[in-house]
Every structure is written in structure tokens, then in C-alpha cells.
Amino acid sequence: xxxxxxxxxxxxxxxxxxxxxxxxxxxxxxxxxxxxxxxxxxxxxxxxxxxxxxxxxxxxxxxxxxxxxxxxxxxxxxxxxxxxxxxxxxxxxxxxxxxxxxxxxxxxxxxxxxxxxxxxxxxxxxxxxxxxxxxxxxxxxxxxxxxxxxxxxxxxxxxxxxxxxxxxxxxxxxxxxxxxxxxxxxxxxxxxxxxxxxxxxxxxxxxxxxx
Amino acid sequence: xxxxxxxxxxxxxxxxxxxxxxxxxxxxxxxxxxxxxxxxxxxxxxxxxxxxxxxxxxxxxxxxxxxxxxxxxxxxxxxxxxxxxxxxxxxxxxxxxxxxxxxxxxxxxxxxxxxxxxxxxxxxxxxxxxxxxxxxxxxxxxxxxxxxxxxxxxxxxxxxxxxxxxxxxxxxxxxxxxxxxxxxxxxxxxxxxxxxxxxxxxxxxxxxxxxxxxxxxxxxxxxxxxxxxxxxxxxxxxxx
Numbered sequence: 013x014x015x016x017x018x019x020x021x022x023x024x025x026x027x028x029x030x031x032x033x034x035x036x037x038x039x040x041x042x043x044x045x046x047x048x049x050x051x052x053x054x055x056x057x058x059x060x061x062x063x064x065x066x067x068x069x070x071x072x073x074x075x076x077x078x079x080x081x082x083x084x085x086x087x088x089x090x091x092x093x094x095x096x097x098x099x100x101x102x103x104x105x106x107x108x109x110x111x112x113x114x115x116x117x118x119x120x121x122x123x124x125x126x127x128x129x130x131x132x133x134x135x136x137x138x139x140x141x142x143x144x145x146x147x148x149x150x151x152x153x154x155x156x157x158x159x160x161x162x163x164x165x166x167x168x169x170x171x172x173x174x175x176x177x178x179x180x181x182x183x184x185x186x187x188x189x190x191x192x193x194x195x196x197x198x199x200x201x202x203x204x205x206x207x208x209x210x211x212x213x214x215x216x217x218x219x220x221x222x223x
Numbered sequence: 224x225x226x227x228x229x230x231x232x233x234x235x236x237x238x239x240x241x242x243x244x245x246x247x248x249x250x251x252x253x254x255x256x257x258x259x260x261x262x263x264x265x266x267x268x269x270x271x272x273x274x275x276x277x278x279x280x281x282x283x284x285x286x287x288x289x290x291x292x293x294x295x296x297x298x299x300x301x302x303x304x305x306x307x308x309x310x311x312x313x314x315x316x317x318x319x320x321x322x323x324x325x326x327x328x329x330x331x332x333x334x335x336x337x338x339x340x341x342x343x344x345x346x347x348x349x350x351x352x353x354x355x356x357x358x359x360x361x362x363x364x365x366x367x368x369x370x371x372x373x374x375x376x377x378x379x380x381x382x383x384x385x386x387x388x389x390x391x392x393x394x395x396x397x398x399x400x401x402x403x404x405x406x407x408x409x410x411x412x413x414x415x416x417x418x419x420x421x422x423x424x425x426x427x428x429x430x431x432x433x434x435x436x437x438x439x440x441x442x443x444x445x446x447x448x449x450x451x452x453x454x455x456x457x458x459x460x461x462x463x
Contacts, residue, residue, distance in 0.1 A: 045381035076234040083241060090245045094252060101256040104263040112352070112377040166381065196381045196434065 019141040023149035026218060029122045030153040031209045036122040040154055041201040043113050048170040050158035051151075052106055053113055058147030060091045060117055061126060065143035067091075068131040075132070084127045085118075092117045106172070122150055157204045165195030268311075275358035275372045276333045276341045294340075295332040300324070303456035315347035316354065319450060328453050333360070341369050344454055348445025351437040352377045355386065355445065361400075364463040368409075371395040373442065383438030394419075394429045401462060402427065406455045411443045 029035045043053045067087050068075075075083050096114045099107035107114070117123070126146050131139040162169055167180035180189065194200055213219045227233060266282055269289040273280045280288045296310035301323055310329035318326045331343040342365060346357040353376035360369040373386040385391055400408050411431035412418035419428030431439035445451065 043380075045379075049380060074228065074237070076228050076230075076237050078229065079234055079238055082238070086241060086245055090249060093249055097252050097256050097260075101259040101263065104260075104267065193433070 016138065016141055019138060020145040020148075023142075023145040024152060025149075025212070025216065028149040028153065028212075029125070029146050030150055030205065031212050032219065033122075033125070035125050036120050036150055037202070037205065039113065039116055039120055040150075040157060040205060041198050042116065044154060044158040044161050044201050044204075045165070045196055046170045047155070047158045047162050048172050049110055049113060050154045051172055052110055053117075054147070054151030054154050056095055056110070056114060057117055057120060057122070057150055058144060060088065060095060061123055061147045062140050062143035063091055064088050064123060064127060065131040065139035066136050068127045069134060069136040069139035072132050072134075080132065081124075081128070084124060088123050088127070089118050122146055153205065153208060156208060157201055160204050161195045161200060164192045165200075167191050271358050271372050271374065272331055272333075272343050272345075275343050275360040275370050276335060277360075277370055278333075278335075292333045292335065293331050293343075294334045297330050297332070298327050299330060299454070299457045300328065301326055301453050301456060303458075303460045315345055315356065319347050323453075326453055328457070330454075330457070339363065344451070346373075346445050346450055348441050348449055350375050350378045350386075350441045351383050351435075352379070355438065355441060357442075357445070359446075359451070361458075365458045365461045366399050366401050366463070368395050368398045368400070375438070378438050379435065381434075383432065383435035385432050385435060386438060386442060391430075391432060398429065399426050400451075400458065404459070406452065406459065408451055409443065409446045411439045413439075 023029055027033065030037065030040055039053065039057075043049045064084075064087050068084060071083070092114065095117075096107070099110070099114065126142060130142045134142070159169065163179060167178065167185075168176050169179050170176045180191075266285045269285045270280050270282075273285065273288055273292065276292070278288060278292060298306040298308045298310050298313065300306055306327060308327060310331065313327055313329045315329075318328065321327075329345055331345075333341045333343060335341065340363045342361045342363070344359045344361065346359055348355050355373065355375040355378065357371060357373035359371050361367065362369050371392050373392060375384060375386060378384040378386065395409065398409055400406060407427050410419075410424060410428050412422050412424065412428055413431045413433075413436065414421065415433050416430055418430050419425075422428060431443075
């Protein structure tokens with residue numbers, strides 16, 4: 013049991029896919045301008061990662077090792093297309109907001125990373141937990157980065173089903189406060205992720221290397 | 224008997240079976256979901272047309288509101304003559320690629336609660352990453368803009384994607400397409416908020432989006448030489 017719960021909680025802090033393994037940075041950069049796409053993207057990644065992990069884990073003894081990467085890619089791509097089609101049919105609004113990002117899940121290195129490193133050698137249930145855990149670790153960082161960027165860059169927070177909330181009051185702007193346009197540009201995503209890594213490392217003893 | 228999962232034959236068969244299964248699953252879902260997806264697109268188009276004349280609709284009531292307010296749909300050609308056909312079904316991007324003289328250009332007419340008539344012209348163009356489109360509602364003088372709706376497939380969130388937000392769309396209201404008898408349409412000015420006012424172009428100028436230069440340029444071309452100019456003959460003929 014404790015081993016299983018470690019599968020869930022490990023990736024959130026000690027083994028976080030973004031800040032520790034430094035995987036999946038590409039989408040952390042692309043979808044974090046606003047909070048809403050970041051949240052929907054997180055949910056989609058968790059779903060696709062958990063399902064792909066289970067499928068690969070079920071097939072793990074039959075997959076020819078020479079084409080295993082191709083098999084993994086086909087499974088991921090098929091799942092992503094399914095998610096995209098279902099969103100288009102049942103939730104066109106969300107699908108429109110995510111637009112190209114759903115397709116970008118295919119290129120998310122966390123997926124290939126987990127399939128190759130975990131699902132190929134573990135049972136389905138453990139792989140499912142590992143998928144949920146890693147997806148959540150990814151989601152947390154994405155949501156923190158998106159909150160910082162949207163708050164400082166646009167002065168708002170956008171939540172699914174609620175819409176845009178103005179957080180910085182109008183009076184601030186009258187006193188000369190200005191949104192930081194730099195926050196909207198891609199480099200700031202990397203800098204924010206860098207700051208998160210820095211804070212996490214200095215707070216967590218286990219992550220500090222000896223030399 | 225234990226399977227040799229590294230053998231050539233096994234690998235080939237495995238790959239073939241996998242591809243067939245995946246293809247079947249995807250084809251099945253695509254066909255099953257297609258009617259629903261197409262209906263979503265139709266409803267979205269109705270909602271966009273309604274929104275351009277200032278009527279907010281929900282997915283559930285869009286079809287009824289559309290029937291109520293949109294009184295007439297016509298097709299014109301680039302010479303300004305009316306043609307036969309179903310205006311709603313016209314595929315704009317295909318028309319934009321067609322021979323200039325054979326283009327079919329839809330126009331939708333709306334009659335609002337206050338009795339005024341508006342003409343809605345659908346727009347199509349290219350942004351930075353993909354297609355952009357919109358609906359331009361004109362007053363009955365076929366010159367003054369009553370409202371616009373823009374949308375896009377995948378412009379950069381927070382930058383080019385802002386074309387579908389009120390701060391960008393609202394300033395179009397009241398601008399005119401013609402200067403005297405000359406078709407000038409709308410020009411977008413770089414330089415942030417107030418750039419068009421600073422340039423002194425109050426009748427035909429709007430502010431471009433900072434950081435969304437290529438999307439803004441594409442939108443401007445859509446309002447000028449790449450699409451809206453197709454309607455010039457019809458508009459000039461009916462202009463009051």
C-alpha cells in the first residue's frame with residue numbers, strides 16, 4: 013500500500029516530472045498564458061497518461077522490443093485523437109480554447125518517459141497510479157505557472173465554467189500600475205519554472221546534490 | 224509454447240494488427256461523432272452571425288433565434304449581382320481560393336427588435352498559425368459598421384487570440400468602409416491602445432494587438448484585399 017501511495021505522491025514533489033525530471037517543459041511554456049487552458053490541458057494529460065500507461069502495461073509482455081517506441085507512440089496518438097474528437101463533439105467550447113494544444117499532448121515527453129520507464133515493466137494498477145501521479149505533478153506546476161503569468165501579465169484569472177475574473181482592481185491601474193507584458197511572452201514561463209525549481213530545491217534536502 | 228517476441232515475423236504481424244485495430248477504432252469514433260460535430264459547427268456559425276448583430280444566444284436556443292432574426296440570405300458575385308443558392312452552406316475558404324469571377328459570396332440580413340435592418344458579411348482569412356474568420360454586421364447604408372465578431376483556429380493565447388475579445392472588437396463599431404466613393408475599409412495601427420487615434424484615422428482606423436502583429440496584419444488583409452474587396456461592387460451599388 014505504501015508503495016502504491018508513493019507512486020501517487022512521489023511525482024508531485026520529490027520526483028516531479030517538470031521540476032525534477034525536467035520533462036514536458038515544452039507545453040508548460042505554451043499553455044500557461046491563461047489559467048483555463050492550463051487546467052483543461054492538465055486534466056487531458058492526466059487522462060491520456062493514465063490510460064496509455066494501463067494499455068501499455070497490459071500489452072507489455074507481447075510488445076516486440078524493437079518496435080516498442082512505435083507501439084507507444086501509436087497508443088498515445090490514438091488516445092489523443094479520441095480525446096480531441098470527443099471534446100469536439102460534446103464540449104466544442106473547451107475544444108476551441110485548447111485548439112492545437114490537445115494535439116500537443118502527443119509530443120509531451122512525460123508520456124513517452126513514463127511508458128518507457130514504468131509501464132513497460134509494471135502491472136496495470138501500479139501503472140495507472142503512476143500515470144495519475146505524474147499527471148498531477150505536471151498539473152500542479154502548470155497551474156502555478158499559469159496563475160503567476162496570468163495574474164501579473166493580464167491582471168485576471170480565468171477559470172473553466174466561471175470565466176474571466178478581474179483580480180487587480182481598477183483603482184490600481186489609476187494609480188499607475190501596469191500589467192507586465194513580459195509575463196505573456198514564452199521566456200517568462202521558463203523563468204517562472206526556474207524559480208519554482210530553485211525554491212523547491214532549497215526547501216527539499218533530498219534534492220540537494222553533494223557536489 | 225513461448226512466443227518469440229523478437230522474431231521478424233512476429234514483429235511484422237504485431238505491427239500490422241495494431242495498426243488495423245487502431246485505424247478501426249479511430250474511424251468508428253470519427254464516423255459516430257461526425258453528425259454531432261457538424262451540428263456543433265452549424266450552431267456555432269448561427270451564434271456568430273447573431274452575435275455580430277448584438278444578439279447573445281446559447282447553444283440550445285441559437286437555432287430558434289436565428290430563424291427569428293435572420294430574415295433573408297442571399298448570394299452575390301464579385302460584380303454585385305445576386306445568384307441562386309443556399310447562402311448558409313457556402314464554404315468560405317473554398318470560395319476564397321476559387322476564381323475571382325466565380326466566387327459565391329453570402330450575405331445574411333437581420334431584422335432586429337427595434338425594426339432596423341443589418342447586413343452580415345462573413346469573413347475569412349489567415350492569421351499567424353492558421354485560419355481566422357469573422358462576421359461583419361453593417362448598418363442598412365452598407366457602409367457603417369454595426370458590429371464585428373472575429374475568431375481563430377489557433378492564434379497565440381493572450382496575443383493574436385485576443386481578436387475574439389471585446390476590447391478588440393468593440394472599437395470597430397461606427398467605423399465606415401467607404402471614404403466618399405472609395406473603398407478603404409479598416410486599417411489597424413500598431414503602437415498599443417490609442418494608436419489609431421494618434422494617427423488621426425478616426426473613421427477607418429482601429430488599434431492593432433501588441434505582440435500579435437502577424438495576426439493583426441492577416442485580419443487587416445481579410446478586411447481589405449484578401450476577402451472583403453470581393454463585396455466591394457455589391458456594397459458600392461447598394462450604398463446609401
